Amino acid sequence: MLYMGIDMGGTSTKAGIVEENGRILCKKSCETKIKQGYKTIFADMVFLAGQIIMDSGCNKEEIASVGIGFPGIIDPQTGEVPFCSNLNWPDRLPMARLLTGMMGKPVYVCNDAGAAALAEWKAGASKGSESSVMVTLGTGVGGGVILNGRIFTGSHGTATEFGHMITVEGGELCSCGNRGCWECYASATALSRAGRELCRKNPDTGLLKAVDQDPGKIEARTVIDLAKSGDRDCEALFERYVGHLSTGIINLINLYDPEVIVIGGGVSHAGTFLLDRLRKKVQSMLFFKSMPPTRIELAKLGNDAGIIGASMLGMR
């Protein structure tokens, strides 16, 4: 059988037809017309699904099910969206049931970070492991946990909000209203912000030169590239970043004890430059130093993880 995976994002929605082994046969995307409400978004999804079946040349009958990765909370029992204030959707929208009717196929919905974690567990960096935690270092810090081959959702679908784990009590003010959330220190945003602070304190720094004296141009990547090239200030900045990152990773190890932790998102493109430093720092902070340690790996599936993981929701 084949499986369809749909990765709904804030700006675009991507769909793919996926084999059982995680290989994408064919994919396509469309704009997510956020402002036009859920009816338009769902209709566009159904149209996209039809298009991709046509393009791929397979029969609709070969598609066993459709999985959707959604950028928000999904009730794990019902497949409803309990609330979605930023999209202005009605409360308790029965997303899975509505789309099952519209698609004429069983439709499963999960959180997008959970979908990516499932993909990496089934076909990527944590393939074959007993349990896997995925951490995504992007605008914020997201995450997904795979236990017994399933996405761990918690009771209300709100588990694995890693970004809002407090690691620095009384620290930076977070958009959530609390202080010291991990994502204020470990996101790509946090790294670029640290770069801008550096420029304010030290106008002679190489970082400011690298962005033609415009701190607004600093991205996480800018800091990482300069650190890689041996710039002392950026090296120190990145070292401090890895320290903050390790604090949260140690917490995930002490709470979930996973076999593998997968690091994805923008910052993970730093590659071994990140991985070597992170592994070393985490190793030094382990509580059970004589136990087999959790492996830390870089994500392998990149932007396709969302489609692949969503498609796998129906594979059981």
Place this chain on the structure above:
Amino acid sequence: MLYMGIDMGGTSTKAGIVEENGRILCKKSCETKIKQGYKTIFADMVFLAGQIIMDSGCNKEEIASVGIGFPGIIDPQTGEVPFCSNLNWPDRLPMARLLTGMMGKPVYVCNDAGAAALAEWKAGASKGSESSVMVTLGTGVGGGVILNGRIFTGSHGTATEFGHMITVEGGELCSCGNRGCWECYASATALSRAGRELCRKNPDTGLLKAVDQDPGKIEARTVIDLAKSGDRDCEALFERYVGHLSTGIINLINLYDPEVIVIGGGVSHAGTFLLDRLRKKVQSMLFFKSMPPTRIELAKLGNDAGIIGASMLGMR
């Protein structure tokens, strides 16, 4: 059928015969002769088991299985103790298999905090819930998590080490070598230490009078009792303690999203004086304020939780 539960502690080992509903029919304890090694400890357990069967008047045949709560790490796959440096036991001791042979009954072993969490889930404060997290506020901060009716152990048996979750990066030095672990701020020990610090800074405080000018006599209970009676300094101290406690509870909610969090251990004897303040503070810090919140409850089974939970390991 009946079930035997054994709660092995550092100073005493308690055993009980337990009904399916969690009621203890009969219990007995013996000294844990830590210094004499595992052979003596295991032989004493078998003797205790025999004694209690005799005392209770039931037949050995009525006992379906024996469960043991162990104060350390248990390999979730094999029932081995991977290492136990503080007891000087050999590495990878096959505890479950050895005792199965000695008892002539199926023997299951789990971590003691996990046993207490299981008991509260099956017969106590979180009975009937979809998932439950138990936090024990004592000398340190311990914990157990129940998912799908089972103790969540993680891959290597080292999950749910709540006490060593870092909540104050760069904070107090912990016995584990890291800084800012939750148990440096949220354990009973932390509360009594805060009391002693108060006395150093303010020799006129009522707390110092309450212990006849001897700060060495300050326990968590002393601070709590004075706070309850309206002592301003101790009220402020306890309020700060609840703040630190809430930080970790928020992290547990954001990571596990349990239906219930059960608070046990010495500090939980503060009762509603603790519970009211904790619920209020946690409510104000929730990330998803419009979702049904995790319930926070006080543990119900007290010191019997270890026996009851251990007995339940064989009930499936």
